[in-house]
Amino acid sequence: MRHICLTVLLLIFFLCGFQVSCFSEEAWDFFSLHAFDHLDNLDKQAEPAYECGVSVLYATGVGVCGYMGIPPAEQWENIKRDVQKYVQHAKSLGIPVVLGYLCSTSIVGLETFDQNWQPEFKQQFSSPPNSWLQQNVKGEPLLSWYGGDYRPACMNHPEWKKYQKYMVKTSLEIGLDGIFFDNPTVHQEGCYCPYCMEEFLHFLETRGDKIKDTSLNALRELALKKPVEFKKFRCTIARNFLSELRNYAREINPKAVITTNNSLNSPEVLFSQCHRYAYNIKEMSKSQDFVVIEDMESAPHRTSQGTTVECGPVYDLVNSIIGSKPLVAVTIADRDYHTPPNLTNLAIFEAFARNTNYMLWPIWEESQQGKMLQTIRPFMQWLKRNAPPIITSKRRNDVLLYFPFEEWSKHEDCKELNIVRKLNQLNILYAVASEDNFKGYFTEANIILASETGFIPPPYSTSITELCRRNNKIFIDASRPNFEKELKTCLLHPSIKIQGNEMVRGIIRETSDTVFILLYNLNIERISSYEDNIIPARDISISVRISNPSIGKILLSTPEREQDIADYEITKLGDTDAYLTFHIPELPLAGIVIIKP
Numbered sequence: 247m248r249h250i251c252l253t254v255l256l257l258i259f260f261l262c263g264f265q266v267s268c269f270s271e272e273a274w275d276f277f278s279l280h281a282f283d284h285l286d287n288l289d290k291q292a293e294p295a296y297e298c299g300v301s302v303l304y305a306t307g308v309g310v311c312g313y314m315g316i317p318p319a320e321q322w323e324n325i326k327r328d329v330q331k332y333v334q335h336a337k338s339l340g341i342p343v344v345l346g347y348l349c350s351t352s353i354v355g356l357e358t359f360d361q362n363w364q365p366e367f368k369q370q371f372s373s374p375p376n377s378w379l380q381q382n383v384k385g386e387p388l389l390s391w392y393g394g395d396y397r398p399a400c401m402n403h404p405e406w407k408k409y410q411k412y413m414v415k416t417s418l419e420i421g422l423d424g425i426f427f428d429n430p431t432v433h434q435e436g437c438y439c440p441y442c443m444e445e446f447l448h449f450l451e452t453r454g455d456k457i458k459d460t461s462l463n464a465l466r467e468l469a470l471k472k473p474v475e476f477k478k479f480r481c482t483i484a485r486n487f488l489s490e491l492r493n494y495a496r497e498i499n500p501k502a503v504i505t506t507n508n509s510l511n512s513p514e515v516l517f518s519q520c521h522r523y524a525y526n527i528k529e530m531s532k533s534q535d536f537v538v539i540e541d542m543e544s545a546p547h548r549t550s551q552g553t554t555v556e557c558g559p560v561y562d563l564v565n566s567i568i569g570s571k572p573l574v575a576v577t578i579a580d581r582d583y584h585t586p587p588n589l590t591n592l593a594i595f596e597a598f599a600r601n602t603n604y605m606l607w608p609i610w611e612e613s614q615q616g617k618m619l620q621t622i623r624p625f626m627q628w629l630k631r632n633a634p635p636i637i638t639s640k641r642r643n644d645v646l647l648y649f650p651f652e653e654w655s656k657h658e659d660c661k662e663l664n665i666v667r668k669l670n671q672l673n674i675l676y677a678v679a680s681e682d683n684f685k686g687y688f689t690e691a692n693i694i695l696a697s698e699t700g701f702i703p704p705p706y707s708t709s710i711t712e713l714c715r716r717n718n719k720i721f722i723d724a725s726r727p728n729f730e731k732e733l734k735t736c737l738l739h740p741s742i743k744i745q746g747n748e749m750v751r752g753i754i755r756e757t758s759d760t761v762f763i764l765l766y767n768l769n770i771e772r773i774s775s776y777e778d779n780i781i782p783a784r785d786i787s788i789s790v791r792i793s794n795p796s797i798g799k800i801l802l803s804t805p806e807r808e809q810d811i812a813d814y815e816i817t818k819l820g821d822t823d824a825y826l827t828f829h830i831p832e833l834p835l836a837g838i839v840i841i842k843p
Contacts, residue, residue: 274536276572279603279626280301280303280574281300281606282576283608284305284347285609294608294610301341303343307417307425308326308329308346309346311325311413312413318362345423346426347426350401351380351401351429353379353397356397367412371405375399378406380398381438382435383436385438388433391433391523401430407487407491414491415494419498424499424505426506427488427506428507430483430525432484432524434522436480438466443462443465444465477520477521481520488506503535505534505538506534508527508530508539508540510560513542516564517653517659518659521654526654527568537571538575539573539576542560542576542577545557545579545589545590546768547771557575557593558596558751560666561575561602562600563662565601566683569682573601574604575603575605579772584609584611587620588621589772590606591621591622591835591836592766594625595766600753628804639756639762646691647669647724648710649662650701669730670751671748674730675740684703684704694719694720694721694722695721697724698725699723720736739823742790743787743790743825745786746783746787752765762840762841763790763839765838766835769783780834782833784832784833787827788839790841791826793822793823794843798842799840799841801842803838804834
């Protein structure tokens, strides 16, 4: 039975009518809030998720049964009815999208996996589940990286895909809007089963290779002789698996939503996870409606040692490689799935500032729910009130970083991560462009950074240094120690200067008549699962470069209050540009400065 305070909160909530609908066509587009509703033995947390303003809910669905291989018939029907009832309840609250959970690769309890299958269902399969597993180069079944009763099925095996399609069909028929596929993982040793070898052959032939001996043993030997090509192939397995399942789901429900766990447990593994478990975010994004990076091990905050943890830089890198697909990020505070309320709000705002949706884990102890909701809900109300014009605005940048993601196959260390982290710490506004979108950014940029001077960005045929020279642009080799000193010399008038607190970050977005400055304070310390401590940033000086020195109004909006900024100075930089300087007495967590002519 819920506490009385929660009942009152819920009543107020419905009376006020929280708007969870997005400002776009789809509920998962930017800007939206997502949430997992289950953790360990606690699930079906639709109410606190909705009270936070969630529009995409990730439910358990029939995922546990998917692991275990379907229970006895009567129990299976009861489970499906229970899930259907819960989905209807979540939607009756006002959550527009409810996804189910399925695991892309895990079989739990292989010996009993098919013991409860009805004869007519079992007849659909021509081989037993113990033959669906990923295999080593000798053709022997591989053990799971999880240990225990887990065994890794192969995403290329047609029988496993048939089983997964049945689970997808069941999920959609009981009212779920789509599937979140967990663990689309290829074993760190690689899979050398006959189906993977057949697909590897097709991968090589598509690239123009002529393969004479196409026997199974020869292909396995070839995979060992071509380790780079085999790693690249491995990174297409999950993409193709998701594509086939997505197409099948759309046959049942044309609006079915498919996404997956793209991993990225820490920013540092952006390249290395491609090597180890074939988690290639760029490839997998091609088969998803939106891209989820799950469970980065630490949320943005100040550590007890005084250093800062930030996720914004890696959001920028990921956004540059997934095209127009929305990005959804999940962070957890120091590997604790219970993130304190103010740190949750900081994570939401940091993601918002980087064109990224945030995903909550509102799986709180009952005694803590009221406290969490009292902090998160008004913050989300404030942010959603201010979001519409910001979403349609353009992010300003002073420099362009070239990010050739395909370099992942050459090394596991993503050099660009440290570069964007440094730019971010200095509040230098930047854009990130990958191979797919460099040309569009290059034409507008004046200062270009790269981690190597010899990169040749598509579609050009010359090095990036020569390209900059020919187009009268400044190139800075960001692999040099202290490259930022050269950058500061070249960037005479940065778009924003923040003085008074080195833990405040600023992002500028603008429309034809409005400038938005998104400010957030990283000086929040995690104390425990439900406690944190904000140290407000005080007496901050903000200088922003503007092209129209005629100022009509400056408004500072924070979750706590809105106030006009009447005391400001304008310093002309030339015939057109000027610096607008003003002070903010206190910034507890986040604020939006709105400048209108």
